[in-house]
Amino acid sequence: MNLKPLDDRIVVRPAEAETQTASGLVIPDSAKEKPQQGEVLAVGPGKRSETTGELIEVGINVGDIVMYSKYGGTEVSSGGEDLLVLNSRDVLAIVG
Amino acid sequence: MNLKPLDDRIVVRPAEAETQTASGLVIPDSAKEKPQQGEVLAVGPGKRSETTGELIEVGINVGDIVMYSKYGGTEVSSGGEDLLVLNSRDVLAIVG
Amino acid sequence: MNLKPLDDRIVVRPAEAETQTASGLVIPDSAKEKPQQGEVLAVGPGKRSETTGELIEVGINVGDIVMYSKYGGTEVSSGGEDLLVLNSRDVLAIVG
Amino acid sequence: MNLKPLDDRIVVRPAEAETQTASGLVIPDSAKEKPQQGEVLAVGPGKRSETTGELIEVGINVGDIVMYSKYGGTEVSSGGEDLLVLNSRDVLAIVG
Amino acid sequence: MNLKPLDDRIVVRPAEAETQTASGLVIPDSAKEKPQQGEVLAVGPGKRSETTGELIEVGINVGDIVMYSKYGGTEVSSGGEDLLVLNSRDVLAIVG
């Protein structure tokens, strides 16, 4: 993966959506929800303060599994993979 | 529960909605109001000041019972439980 | 009343709406205006400055009678009472 | 008048709208324009700076006649009088 | 003229709209454009900084001829004259 996100953006590899429910029922493709979790592949340098120009660090690290809001981010493809560029403020929580 | 909320977000376990009115009438499921109270399971590190980048603490603690605005937050599921990730500004008051 | 409002919010017990006009005419229930005055039961610690994180005091005290904008606030019930959680900026004036 | 406005709000007693045009024609009640001038009865302590929390004074004094934007403010009644609570920023000019 | 504008507002006496085109054609009243120029009659003390509360001067002086955006300002009448109270930010340029 060769993307370097800017500002406080991160690059995420979305986890596959579950294709089977707990009770073993297979969900047909069109009903699959978009994944809400993913692995962080890259983290931007942080946003610059509008007042002082200093970098404000992103509190997320490469390798973190993040839970993010379902409609956030921009889908990009890089090296044949469908990835997501997210603002760090669209990340709800780190899992684990 | 293995969610670490970011910024000034909190993770809340919503209280069960009352299924019986004061007069003993059972409310059918579809008429149940969404719960407005819940227990705080995790609290983010705080929001960073847009000027200085310093953390601004969240005035809520794990274990608090909070009353929150009915339509706030994002529902997530973690460990088989339906939880809510809320911005601390959607919390109206601490109960207790 | 066991609610501790956050930020610059306050908890108010709305005054009963007048049920009789000056001329002695009884107003039927559905025409009653929502009360615009109430007694302050609790006051939050203040809002934190977005720049420095310091608390900015609320200029309202427990016991004050406040006049507030008719559509402001969120109705909550606590201890069998219908109360209102208001942002202090929805308070127009202190009466008294 | 027993209202103490908060922040940078003021309490104004609206001047009576003219009920007669220059040419002597009496305007029926429903066509009367809302008054745009009034006397200042009370002035709030000022708004608190969002950065430092310090009070920023209101440049208006009790007794001033102010011209205000026609649709600004909230009508309140106090002591049998119809008054107006206005944000000081809705005051266009001081007359006099 | 006895109006003292507040903040960074100014009072302007609009110039008469041209009632004749370059080719000598008289424009009927309803087609007249609203004037876009006027003379400055009064200038407010300036806006207060939201951070420090200090006055930020208005770069316009009494007597200036200003060109302003066609739909800006509030029409007021004072001493039998139709005047305009404008925010200084609605002034595009000083003519002269």
Next chain:
Amino acid sequence: MNLKPLDDRIVVRPAEAETQTASGLVIPDSAKEKPQQGEVLAVGPGKRSETTGELIEVGINVGDIVMYSKYGGTEVSSGGEDLLVLNSRDVLAIVG
């Protein structure tokens, strides 16, 4: 040209739109695009910082050819010429 723009505004003389395409076809008047380039005739003193009141310089000089967003600015006429008053933030780039 006798216009002194305020704040960070500039006065621009729009370049004539091309009336002939590369292939020699004359475009009828109604299809002409609005020009997107022009010469800077005057530059305001700069915007005042909302915090400190200090002037923040405009990075554009009289004589620059600027490319500006097609729907930006306000058309004014001065000395028989159709000019444009633009916010400096509507200038995309300096040409040359």
Next chain:
Amino acid sequence: MNLKPLDDRIVVRPAEAETQTASGLVIPDSAKEKPQQGEVLAVGPGKRSETTGELIEVGINVGDIVMYSKYGGTEVSSGGEDLLVLNSRDVLAIVG
């Protein structure tokens, strides 16, 4: 290319959109997606802090290949080429 972007804008030469899918199918012109990548030809001096007026540097360099949001920017033509003027905040990531 003779464009000097202002503020934190950049000039980008969009990469050609793929005209052939992975499976060798030629996509007719009207179905081609707008390119989302391009080479940076020029970078503005940075945005001025609204507080201090100091320049805040753009973290992008001439020669970088950038991935940008599909609907961002303004198309300009310069020297016969179709280029894009983008705000640096519309750049999602640097490729490579």
